[in-house]
Every structure is written in structure tokens, then in C-alpha cells.
Amino acid sequence: MRPATPPGVAGVSVFEVPAAERGAAHACLRTPAGRPFVPAAGRPQLALLVLGGDVVDEVLVVDRGGAGLELHTHGAPAVAAALRRAFPCSAAPDDAPAAAPAAALLRRALSAEQLDLALEQLAAPFPDFLQELAAAAPAARAAPGAAALGRSAVAMALAAPARVVLAGAQNAGKSSLFNRLLYRERALTGALPGLTRDPVAELTVLAGYPYELVDTAGEGPAGLPAAAAAIAAGRELRDGAFVVLVVDRARGPGDADRRLLARADLVVANKTDLPGAPWPAWFRCDLQVACATMDGAALRARFGAALRRLRGLPAAGPVGGPAALDREQLAALAALLDRGG
Ligand SMILES: Nc1nc2c(ncn2[C@@H]2O[C@H](COP(=O)(O)OP(=O)(O)OP(=O)(O)O)[C@@H](O)[C@H]2O)c(=O)[nH]1
Ligand SMILES: [Mg+2]
Structure with missing residues (x-):
């Protein structure tokens, strides 16, 4: 059986x-x-x-x-x-190990782009490609290997969610942005600074690519030890993640924003529906939004496009040939190319 x-x-x-x-x-x-x-x-x-x-x-x-x-x-x-x-x-x-990553992606796909990639990879299995590459003369591996590395970077970005951490001062509108991007009221929002405590993470797809979106406690007065611990927990999640610095445009960048600027991958000025405060020319700004008033679809599209630009990724979808879908497959390709060189 x-x-x-x-x-x-x-x-x-x-x-x-x-x-x-x-x-x-x-x-x-x-x-x-x-x-x-x-x-x-x-x-x-x-x-x-x-x-x-x-x-x-x-x-x-x-x-x-x-x-x-x-x-x-x-x-x-x-x-x-x-x-x-x-x-x-x-x-x-x-269960066959050769087909595992592509078959697994087919099962857990969150978007049409992930499904298309899974179907493409099932039709052109990466392990077969790797075997052919291994059989080729070392000098003949470089060009197809480099092309596969390029495809793999895109395929892996499509296959597994990247973490995006929303950071910034208290009351900047991080939770409002989080909710708008998810199309639902997942996190509490309100005028009271320090409302968000423990980090809240949700999976979503932006511009076709999957993300683990994390709302974190704002930087500012902690008060109770639990609030300080929550701020620390949010900071820890920034390791290895894309950090989005959300700044209240109506107040302008404050001390916490200045401290975070160097670590920020993307700077989002929020509350542009309100009169803006002075914004220093040296303080970069990648995106201007108004979570309170903007259409959710438009906000998602602009945020997703900004992340895609930041990561240098093409439009999401099939990658044009066999590609690694996880770190193990990528390591196998890299090892083979090292041996070839
Ligand atoms: N006018 C205006 N108000 C906004 C906008 N975005 C958020 N707010 C308001 O700003 C306040 C703070 O929003 P939150 O999303 O809770 O802010 P936060 O950054 O998560 O705050 P903490 O969790 O305390 O760090 C709320 O009263 C929101 O309704 C915006 O685009 N325009
Ligand atoms: Mg919040």
C-alpha cells in the first residue's frame, strides 16, 4: 500500500x-x-x-x-x-528528496506567483540540473552555474518569506501601517504612545513576494519592566531582517529615529495627510504614506514595490529555469561551482 x-x-x-x-x-x-x-x-x-x-x-x-x-x-x-x-x-x-522543495512549495503556496514557480520547478527539477552540471567539464560549468545562481536568488526570495520589521518611535503609526498592509485590524492602534508591546508577526505577500511582517513596540519611555522587555524583543527581531523605519511626518524625525536611521533599510514617512514638520535634507525618505487615509491596495503596491527595489528583485513569477529553492540546494550548487573553479 x-x-x-x-x-x-x-x-x-x-x-x-x-x-x-x-x-x-x-x-x-x-x-x-x-x-x-x-x-x-x-x-x-x-x-x-x-x-x-x-x-x-x-x-x-x-x-x-x-x-x-x-x-x-x-x-x-x-x-x-x-x-x-x-x-x-x-x-x-x-517524500522523494529530489522533488521535496518544489513539491513542498506547491503545497504551501500563498500566491499565484509561488504556485507558478513551484510548477516551473517541478517541470525542470533542480537536482537533475545539478547532476548534468556535475557531469560537465569544470570549465563548462561556470556560465550555466552563474545563471542558476542568479535564478536561485530570485526563486529563494519567492519561495520563503523574508522578515520585515516595522520599527520607529512610539505613536509613529507602525501598527496602523501593519494593519493596512494586512487588510485587517490585527494590531491595536491608538493615540496612547507605547500601545504595542510584544511583537506581532503575520505572513503576507507584497508585489508577489512573501514576507513575514512584524509589528514591534515603539522606541520611547518604557515605564514597566514588561514594556522594556517588549522593546528589547522587537530590537532582537531586527537581526537578519529588513528594517522599515516608520517616522511620524507631522512631528518630523526625533532622537529615536536618528538612532535607527543607520540600521533602516527603508524609511517611511507616515501621516502625510497632516501638516508636515521640518524634515532635515540629510534624513532620507523612501516612501511617503498616510495610513489613515490611503487606499489599502495602493499602499500595499507602493510598499511592495519599494521592498522589491531595495532587494533588486524582478517581477515575481517563474525564474526561467531550474533554481535552488532552499539553502541546502543553494549550498550544493555553490559547492559544485567551487569545485569547478
Ligand atoms: N492623521 C493620521 N493619523 C495616523 C496615521 N497613521 C496612524 N495614525 C494615528 O496615529 C496614532 C498612533 O498609531 P499607531 O499605529 O498605534 O502607532 P504605533 O507606531 O504603532 O505606536 P506604538 O505601538 O505606541 O509604538 C493612532 O491614533 C493612529 O490613528 C496617518 O496616516 N494619519
Ligand atoms: Mg503599535
């Missing part, structure tokens, strides 16, 4: 029963009235699945003639586990 559907929580799981195991499978089936199961070739039949004396599930039995049977069970992991205990199961189709 072997699962024909990927592992995970699903509505239906399908198990393929080879012809040789047909008899053993029939022995575990009963009619819905509890009588011995009599196969009727050519039409799907409802049956009770009885394992170890217990009715485990009501299943659909599809007779595939010489190819054996299909058992369509309810997708509960407990049912699949009971079947695996009763029958020696071979691996699920996408």
Missing part, C-alpha cells in the same frame, strides 16, 4: 493498494450494514474500514482492475496512521 496524496491534514487521503494486497485490503472492509465486503468492479463502493476489530472510517473503494484498489479515507491523520500500522506503506509521492 502507498499513500497517493501528500501527508498532512486534508479532507481526503487516497491510498493505492497494489493487486497483490487486494485480498488483505478486502479482509479489512465491511459493507455499510456490517456484512462482508463483496467487490463490484467498475463502480466505487462505500465500505467500513475495520482495523483491529474497530471501525476506523467509512471509506470509498475504487477498483482499478489489474492496478489494484484505491481506498479514499477521510483525511484525519489518525486514520492514515491506523492504515500505516496495519499495512506496510511505501513513501508518499513527494
Whole structure:
């Protein structure tokens, strides 16, 4: 027996029963009235699945003639586990390590762009490409290898979310920006400075690329130890992340903003619907927004485009050939090119 559907929580799981195991499978089936199961070739039949004396599930039995049977069970992991205990199961189709990253991306895709990339990569598997590259003379690897490295940088940006941390002074509008980008009121907002405490993270897709967007506590007076700890937790999340400095345009950059400027990847001036305060010429500004009044779609598009520019990424979608989808695949490519050089 072997699962024909990927592992995970699903509505239906399908198990393929080879012809040789047909008899053993029939022995575990009963009619819905509890009588011995009599196969009727050519039409799907409802049956009770009885394992170890217990009715485990009501299943659909599809007779595939010489190819054996299909058992369509309810997708509960407990049912699949009971079947695996009763029958020696071979691996699920996408357990194969070679196809794993592309198949995994197909399953968890959040956007059409990720789906398109997954389908492209399933059709042109990276492990096959790597094998061909390894078989080529070392001198012939450089050009296709460099092209694959370029494709891989884009593919990996599309496959896995990058963290974007919203930072800035208290009351600048970080949580308002967070909510507008997510299209829902996920974080508390309000005029009271220091409203956000613990970091709040959500996945979203901006300009086709996936992001883990994190709202953090604003820089400013901490008061209680819990507030100081929350500010520290937000700071820690900046490591390895893209940091977006949100500045209240109506107040202009303050001390906290000046301290954060060097670490900021993107500077967003918010509250442009209000009269602006002086803004020093040396204090850069990448984006001007008004979270309170701007259309959410326009805000998402402009924010996503700014991140894409910052990262030097092309329009999201298929990358034009086999590409690494995770660090392991990228390391394998890099190692091969090192050996070639
Ligand atoms: N006029 C105007 N007000 C805004 C805008 N964006 C946010 N605000 C207001 O500014 C106040 C602070 O907004 P928040 O989003 O809570 O600010 P924050 O940066 O998350 O604040 P902390 O969590 O305390 O660090 C709220 O009263 C918002 O309604 C804007 O674009 N225009
Ligand atoms: Mg906040």
C-alpha cells in the first residue's frame, strides 16, 4: 500500500493498494450494514474500514482492475496512521528528496506567483540540473552555474518569506501601517504612545513576494519592566531582517529615529495627510504614506514595490529555469561551482 496524496491534514487521503494486497485490503472492509465486503468492479463502493476489530472510517473503494484498489479515507491523520500500522506503506509521492522543495512549495503556496514557480520547478527539477552540471567539464560549468545562481536568488526570495520589521518611535503609526498592509485590524492602534508591546508577526505577500511582517513596540519611555522587555524583543527581531523605519511626518524625525536611521533599510514617512514638520535634507525618505487615509491596495503596491527595489528583485513569477529553492540546494550548487573553479 502507498499513500497517493501528500501527508498532512486534508479532507481526503487516497491510498493505492497494489493487486497483490487486494485480498488483505478486502479482509479489512465491511459493507455499510456490517456484512462482508463483496467487490463490484467498475463502480466505487462505500465500505467500513475495520482495523483491529474497530471501525476506523467509512471509506470509498475504487477498483482499478489489474492496478489494484484505491481506498479514499477521510483525511484525519489518525486514520492514515491506523492504515500505516496495519499495512506496510511505501513513501508518499513527494517524500522523494529530489522533488521535496518544489513539491513542498506547491503545497504551501500563498500566491499565484509561488504556485507558478513551484510548477516551473517541478517541470525542470533542480537536482537533475545539478547532476548534468556535475557531469560537465569544470570549465563548462561556470556560465550555466552563474545563471542558476542568479535564478536561485530570485526563486529563494519567492519561495520563503523574508522578515520585515516595522520599527520607529512610539505613536509613529507602525501598527496602523501593519494593519493596512494586512487588510485587517490585527494590531491595536491608538493615540496612547507605547500601545504595542510584544511583537506581532503575520505572513503576507507584497508585489508577489512573501514576507513575514512584524509589528514591534515603539522606541520611547518604557515605564514597566514588561514594556522594556517588549522593546528589547522587537530590537532582537531586527537581526537578519529588513528594517522599515516608520517616522511620524507631522512631528518630523526625533532622537529615536536618528538612532535607527543607520540600521533602516527603508524609511517611511507616515501621516502625510497632516501638516508636515521640518524634515532635515540629510534624513532620507523612501516612501511617503498616510495610513489613515490611503487606499489599502495602493499602499500595499507602493510598499511592495519599494521592498522589491531595495532587494533588486524582478517581477515575481517563474525564474526561467531550474533554481535552488532552499539553502541546502543553494549550498550544493555553490559547492559544485567551487569545485569547478
Ligand atoms: N492623521 C493620521 N493619523 C495616523 C496615521 N497613521 C496612524 N495614525 C494615528 O496615529 C496614532 C498612533 O498609531 P499607531 O499605529 O498605534 O502607532 P504605533 O507606531 O504603532 O505606536 P506604538 O505601538 O505606541 O509604538 C493612532 O491614533 C493612529 O490613528 C496617518 O496616516 N494619519
Ligand atoms: Mg503599535
